[in-house]
Amino acid sequence: MAIITEKELQSNYDxxxxxxxxxxxxxxxxxxxxxxxxxMLEAGRNYDPVTETPMFQSKADAPLRxxxxxxxPFGFHDATVDGGWEVPGEPYTQASADPKQRxxxxxxxxxxxxxxxxxxxxxxxxxxxxxxxxxxxxxxxxPISYDDVAPYYDKVEMLVGVYGSNEGLENTPDSPxxxxxxxxxxxxxxxxxxxxxxxxxxxxxxxxxxxxSTRQDHVNFPARLHPNNPKAQKIIAKAMQERAACxxxxxxxxxxxxxxxxQSTTVHLPPALxxxxxxxxxxxxxxEVTVGADGKANGVIYVDKVTGQxxxxxxxxxxxxASSGETARILLNSKSNRxxxxxxxxxxxxxxYIMDTVGASLGGSVPAFENxxxxxxxxxxxxxxxxWWLYKDASKLGFARGYHIEFGTGxxxxxxGAGGASPGYGKSYKEEVRQKYxxxxxxxGRGEMIPNKDSFCEIDPIVKDKWGIPVLRFHWKWSEHxxxxxxxxxxxxxxxxxTIGGKARKPEAxxxxxxxxxxxxxxxxxxxxxxxxxxxxxxxxxxxxxEIPNLLLNDGSAFCSNADKNPTLTIMALAWRASDHLVEExxxxxx
Amino acid sequence: xxxxxADNPGQIDRRMALKWIGAAAASAALFPLASAQDKLQRPxxxxxxxxxxxxxxxxxxxxxxxxxxxxxxxxxxxxxxxxLTDLILPPNNPGxxxxxxxxxxxxxxxxxxxPYDETLNDRPVITEGLDWLDAEAQRRFQKDFxxxxxxxxxxIADDICGKTAVKKEFKSAQNxxxxxxxxxxxxxxxxxxxxxxxxxxxxxxxxxxxxxxxEALKHLGLA
Numbered sequence: 102m103a104i105i106t107e108k109e110l111q112s113n114y115d116x117x118x119x120x121x122x123x124x125x126x127x128x129x130x131x132x133x134x135x136x137x138x139x140x141m142l143e144a145g146r147n148y149d150p151v152t153e154t155p156m157f158q159s160k161a162d163a164p165l166r167x168x169x170x171x172x173x174p175f176g177f178h179d180a181t182v183d184g185g186w187e188v189p190g191e192p193y194t195q196a197s198a199d200p201k202q203r204x205x206x207x208x209x210x211x212x213x214x215x216x217x218x219x220x221x222x223x224x225x226x227x228x229x230x231x232x233x234x235x236x237x238x239x240x241x242x243x244p245i246s247y248d249d250v251a252p253y254y255d256k257v258e259m260l261v262g263v264y265g266s267n268e269g270l271e272n273t274p275d276s277p278x279x280x281x282x283x284x285x286x287x288x289x290x291x292x293x294x295x296x297x298x299x300x301x302x303x304x305x306x307x308x309x310x311x312x313x314s315t316r317q318d319h320v321n322f323p324a325r326l327h328p329n330n331p332k333a334q335k336i337i338a339k340a341m342q343e344r345a346a347c348x349x350x351x352x353x354x355x356x357x358x359x360x361x362x363x364q365s366t367t368v369h370l371p372p373a374l375x376x377x378x379x380x381x382x383x384x385x386x387x388x389e390v391t392v393g394a395d396g397k398a399n400g401v402i403y404v405d406k407v408t409g410q411x412x413x414x415x416x417x418x419x420x421x422x423a424s425s426g427e428t429a430r431i432l433l434n435s436k437s438n439r440x441x442x443x444x445x446x447x448x449x450x451x452x453x454y455i456m457d458t459v460g461a462s463l464g465g466s467v468p469a470f471e472n473x474x475x476x477x478x479x480x481x482x483x484x485x486x487x488x489w490w491l492y493k494d495a496s497k498l499g500f501a502r503g504y505h506i507e508f509g510t511g512x513x514x515x516x517x518g519a520g521g522a523s524p525g526y527g528k529s530y531k532e533e534v535r536q537k538y539x540x541x542x543x544x545x546g547r548g549e550m551i552p553n554k555d556s557f558c559e560i561d562p563i564v565k566d567k568w569g570i571p572v573l574r575f576h577w578k579w580s581e582h583x584x585x586x587x588x589x590x591x592x593x594x595x596x597x598x599x600t601i602g603g604k605a606r607k608p609e610a611x612x613x614x615x616x617x618x619x620x621x622x623x624x625x626x627x628x629x630x631x632x633x634x635x636x637x638x639x640x641x642x643x644x645x646x647x648e649i650p651n652l653l654l655n656d657g658s659a660f661c662s663n664a665d666k667n668p669t670l671t672i673m674a675l676a677w678r679a680s681d682h683l684v685e686e687x688x689x690x691x692x
Numbered sequence: 693x694x695x696x697x698a699d700n701p702g703q704i705d706r707r708m709a710l711k712w713i714g715a716a717a718a719s720a721a722l723f724p725l726a727s728a729q730d731k732l733q734r735p736x737x738x739x740x741x742x743x744x745x746x747x748x749x750x751x752x753x754x755x756x757x758x759x760x761x762x763x764x765x766x767x768x769x770x771x772x773x774x775x776l777t778d779l780i781l782p783p784n785n786p787g788x789x790x791x792x793x794x795x796x797x798x799x800x801x802x803x804x805x806x807p808y809d810e811t812l813n814d815r816p817v818i819t820e821g822l823d824w825l826d827a828e829a830q831r832r833f834q835k836d837f838x839x840x841x842x843x844x845x846x847x848i849a850d851d852i853c854g855k856t857a858v859k860k861e862f863k864s865a866q867n868x869x870x871x872x873x874x875x876x877x878x879x880x881x882x883x884x885x886x887x888x889x890x891x892x893x894x895x896x897x898x899x900x901x902x903x904x905x906x907e908a909l910k911h912l913g914l915a
Contacts, residue, residue, distance in 0.1 A: 155752040160882040162754040163755060182751075292904065293912045293914060314901075350895045477902075512891060521877075525853050527782055531781060531889060
């Protein structure tokens with residue numbers, strides 16, 4: 102089995118996985134390692150980071166010095182192809198013309214999806230994050246606790262390779278000894294911030310990122326990942342040896358040809374293919390899930406994007422991991438007499454409670470950083486961060502949930518705007534540019550959004566994409582919990598920059614202006630929330646749709662809260678957990 | 693700024709890179725567009741070249757200006773652009789190349805010729821600005837700008853570079869100069885020689901990431 106063409110499709114599979122990113126990649130990995138025959142459908146083209154990544158191209162090698170464009174929003178060399186907030190021929194619509202009520206939907210139509218370019222920040226949700234309703238009466242509790250997920254966080258961290266440290270802080274879980282890879286050293290400016298804000302009670306600690314700071318323990322990890330499964334151990338041991346450690350150069354967002362960072366395409370899919378149990382069909386855009394006379398899911402109808410024709414494939418179970426928006430869209434478009442409102446939608450909650458992360462930022466300049474003795478500050482993206490530090494003050498803040506702070510300093514690869522704002526020209530101009538280079542600092546908050554009734558997606562009654570598939574229409578509204586949080590971020594960042602002796606740009610006091618538009622942080626989750634009650638949720642704790650237990654939603658769609666922690670690690674942990682359960686249920690003959 | 697994508701993703705959090713670069717170059721991103729009083733006209737809107745980067749370009753190949761869309765500058769304008777680039781960014785060391793030898797003016801030409809919203813406004817500012825530069829050189833010294841002696845070039849540049857108060861009649865020229873300098877510096881500091889000049893020594897594979905040097909820590913009072 103391999104990356105196949107439509108002609109090579111088999112007549113039946115055990116499981117069809119729709120999507121090849123974090124959720125789909127993890128699902129396919131777990132299932133195939135357990136001997137399950139899987140067909141993965143990917144809407145975009147095949148993509149191989151080993152041969153396609155622009156590892157050492159300079160910005161001068163790219164058109165327009167690698168400027169971000171509508172077609173390549175994060176710059177020319179960003180790994181994403183055929184993706185962005187706009188995908189030609191695949192529109193989505195906004196219910197409101199009010200810019201504060203828009204949701205910008207990022208998609209990546211390529212093998213590996215959004216895992217190819219993401220920030221690799223891999224923070225565990227803490228115990229509080231699974232029971233937010235119990236703490237403050239807002240949103241929803243998960244039907245699972247941190248302890249249910251912790252073993253899967255352990256496994257995912259070992260499998261994908263995550264650097265970081267254990268700090269023993271509140272709601273910021275430690276990993277078992279030997280699980281994390283050592284964090285890279287903090288940069289000069291990061292140490293400077295740490296020293297000068299210690300008096301504020303704000304810890305600056307190593308962040309967790311899915312990057313191999315050293316090679317993985319291919320001797321001991323395989324048995325911890327796959328006990329009693331020698332074949333799987335052998336395959337993953339080999340795959341781990343095919344990944345190199347980070348060499349501290351080139352930008353992770355470009356992807357990584359030496360497989361030092363996590364992309365589904367370099368970490369999940371190669372061992373899954375090596376099992377011989379995985380077929381991957383690219384350019385196959387899932388349109389709907391089909392249901393048999395018994396009411397169970399029995400396959401998927403997809404559009405072959407090469408020929409434009411619709412095809413049907415069959416399986417004993419279906420996993421949607423198409424991104425939470427796309428998963429909701431497929432469910433809502435899967436209408437039948439039996440399910441007139443879309444599949445698995447008896448609760449009426451498919452498409453409801455979509456969430457993003459609260460984002461706001463502020464930059465400034467720090468005179469102390471000027472003329473810093475020249476040294477290599479490249480490293481591997483983010484090295485440190487400030488976890489939420491005000492759990493004890495939650496009742497005084499005027500907003501319910503917290504945020505963490507990411508910040509950037511250092512002498513990083515110059516790009517557009519490298520000349521800064523220095524006046525004049527000639528020798529004195531160049532001297533000033535050199536003096537001020539690396540003296541900038543930027544703080545960004547990433548905070549929890551509480552799910553609300555006004556943020557949802559539905560099928561647009563009119564608009565269809567170029568394949569004739571009805572598209573999503575988005576409704577969006579931030580509550581005061583989010584806008585006040587954004588205002589708090591702005592004030593905090595201004596205070597931080599002042600505390601370190603810098604000069605901040607003007608902070609935005611109006612949180613509704615400071616907050617990034619919905620979808621801009623690309624932490625889209627929800628839309629098919631999990632719960633303990635079939636009437637109030639779409640899936641159970643195993644990501645199984647209540648009404649159709651052989652249909653699983655293994656991406657962010659099943660999230661019923663969106664902690665400040667970036668969602669990808671949790672998507673993978675839950676996908677592994679759900680896939681393990683699916684294997685058990687299939688073995689028992691329950692599905 | 694929200695919708696202007698990051699030039700430098702992934703180095704920190706990818707969205708943050710946008711803000712961070714923005715912070716470092718705050719005013720660079722805020723150069724005024726040609727005002728209504730200016731003679732420099734806004735473009736009609738049509739993209740000159742037509743061909744765009746597309747959503748799926750080959751990423752790991754090296755591009756040069758003119759590969760994707762036709763360039764704009766006339767030979768005379770290009771000569772003026774090369775000369776002004778070299779005046780703004782003179783080499784630091786005897787062995788260094790002139791920015792014009794590194795093709796910085798060709799990057800500027802690529803930029804103003806590209807079919808993107810982000811670059812569209814620069815096209816008339818740069819082309820008409822370069823024409824003005826030659827016309828001003830002729831008016832003052834009866835030669836094209838590129839043929840002037842350095843003190844003569846400086847006499848014109850000093851009037852428009854903004855280091856001292858700019859007279860009203862030079863406001864359009866100042867706007868041109870600001871924008872030209874932004875592009876020239878962007879073009880130059882993204883080259884390996886520019887990296888050296890600005891003090892960027894990253895993008896080199898190393899076994900370990902060593903963190904700050906003792907000298908850097910001392911500079912920050914952290915030693």
